[in-house]
Amino acid sequence: MTTRAIQFQNHPFRFLLYLEWGLLAVSITGILTMPPMREIGRRGLSNGVAPAFTHWPLFTVGCLLLFGLLGLYLPTKGFWLRLGHIAAQVALILVTSGLMLRGARLFPFIYLVLVIRSCLMVGLVGRITVTSLAFLLFMTTLGLKFRSVGGRVPRPVRHLVGSLQMNLVVFFGLSLVFTLLLVNALLNERTIQTRLQKANEDLKRAAVQTKQLATAEERSRIAREIHDSLGHSLTALNIQLEGAIKLSQRDPQKSQQLLTEAKRLGSVALQDVRQSVATLRNKSPNQKSLQSQLNTLIDTLTASTGITPSINLQILKPLPEAMGAALYRLVQEGITNIVKHANATAVELSLMVDDQGTRLLLRDNGDGFDISQTSTGFGLQGMRERAQAIGGQLTVNSRPGEGCEIRLTVPGT
Structure with missing residues (x-):
């Protein structure tokens, strides 16, 4: 109605x-x-x-x-x-x-x-x-x-008149019931059509919202890929170039070594770009194992800072591709922050993967920072988004002058 x-x-x-x-x-x-x-x-x-x-x-x-x-x-x-x-x-x-x-x-x-x-x-x-x-x-x-x-009317005809009256009453009663049922059916059909039209409009609005959310999610994913892949390599490359510039007059041989390392890091950055593009195109390029990738990150850390970290990698069961990629990016972002900001002298990396779940620890003894002032940084935000995507819980503990500790726990399946 x-x-x-x-x-x-x-x-x-x-x-x-x-x-x-x-x-x-x-x-x-x-x-x-x-x-x-x-x-x-x-x-x-x-x-x-x-x-x-x-x-x-x-x-x-x-x-x-x-x-x-x-x-x-x-x-x-x-x-x-x-x-x-x-x-x-x-x-x-x-x-x-x-x-x-x-x-x-x-x-x-x-x-x-x-x-x-x-x-x-x-x-x-x-x-x-x-x-x-x-x-x-x-x-x-x-x-x-x-x-x-x-x-x-004559008396013999009165019986017929009474029968006619009864027939008219029954016929008219049926006509009223038919009319009532017909109009009710039309009204119910119209109500159903109105509800279906409203539901269709709601579905269209939901589809538009879903598309907008998917677009925003895709943009965030692209931003994380660019930040995590290029950020690490370019940071290490910048450190090598700065060292080469400082030593170009005093120690040309050491400067040459730093330039060689910078060239290698440039090649790594280029490879990261290609891998990110392949990922965005939903291709699956041939990738190294997670352990090999983490060892490469450690080598970069050592070459950039001279720190030889303490490593404990125990991957006792195969990891899904998405899980392995997320763990690699988390460690990569953490090491990038150590290279750029920490001024650390000791780094500890531990990764345990077994039936109980996945446990990741990355700790340094550097300068640390105030989490309340940097919680909105894109690096930490990207780490939290990646942890959430794999169903994990990420905790970051740090204070100025007390280093930084990053823990990730993913329950077993």
């Missing part, structure tokens, strides 16, 4: 409105095509009956027209407004039925129109109430009409 008054412009079933007008047109035509008033009057007077409706044909038509105009505005809110609207329709039906009571014809269409309108205005209980009221009004009108006619 609509949330505002039903008018011609927003009528949910325009064909029902046209049907109303058609039924009312049939009723009005029936009144206007009655035999001439004088002829009916003579027949009525000869039978001792005053044909009251013959004195008011235009008034009867006016009542039907007013009844039809009420269908152009059907309120759907406000109990008293809807009740008054239905009461006005019932009153017009009573007046029209009274004026046509002694006519030769019976017009049940207005009762069907009343039921159709009630289905658009009120709920199920109200619809059933109005349908029952229409049926009682029709039975009363029909009973009065046959009672007025029964006295003028």
Whole structure:
């Protein structure tokens, strides 16, 4: 049921409105095509009956027209407004039925129109109430009409008149029930279509939001790949170049060694770029084992800082590709931070992979930092995102002057 008054412009079933007008047109035509008033009057007077409706044909038509105009505005809110609207329709039906009571014809269409309108205005209980009221009004009108006619028919025919009356009552009752069920079915179908349309719109909005989230996630992934792959190699490369510049005059041989190492790191950076591009294209390039990759990181750390770290790598079960990539990037980011900021003299790296899960530890004795002031840095943010992606819990403990400790725990599967 609509949330505002039903008018011609927003009528949910325009064909029902046209049907109303058609039924009312049939009723009005029936009144206007009655035999001439004088002829009916003579027949009525000869039978001792005053044909009251013959004195008011235009008034009867006016009542039907007013009844039809009420269908152009059907309120759907406000109990008293809807009740008054239905009461006005019932009153017009009573007046029209009274004026046509002694006519030769019976017009049940207005009762069907009343039921159709009630289905658009009120709920199920109200619809059933109005349908029952229409049926009682029709039975009363029909009973009065046959009672007025029964006295003028021979006694043997009265039984047939009674059977005709009963058949009309049953037929009209079935017509009312059919009309009620039909309009209810149409309303239910419209409600279902409205819900489906709303669900479809919700799905479209959800699809757009999912696409936006996927785009944001992809951007974050690309940013992490660039930061983690190039950041480490370029940091080490920059350190080697700075050392070569400082030693270019005092120790040309050492400077040459640093330049050679810088060239190697440049090649590593280029390889990282190629690997990142292949990853973004969903290709799977031939990669070394995780242990070999971690050993390469340690070699870079040693070459850049001169630190020989304490290493404990125990990978006792195969790791999924995504898990291995995440662990490598986490260690890479941690070592990059040590090279860039820590000024450490000792580094410890431990990785345990077994049936109990995965446990990673990276610790240094460097300068440390205040976590509350650097928690929004992209490096730590990327590490947390990677840990979350593999279902792990990442903790970072550090204080100024007390080094830094990074722990990752991933439960076993």
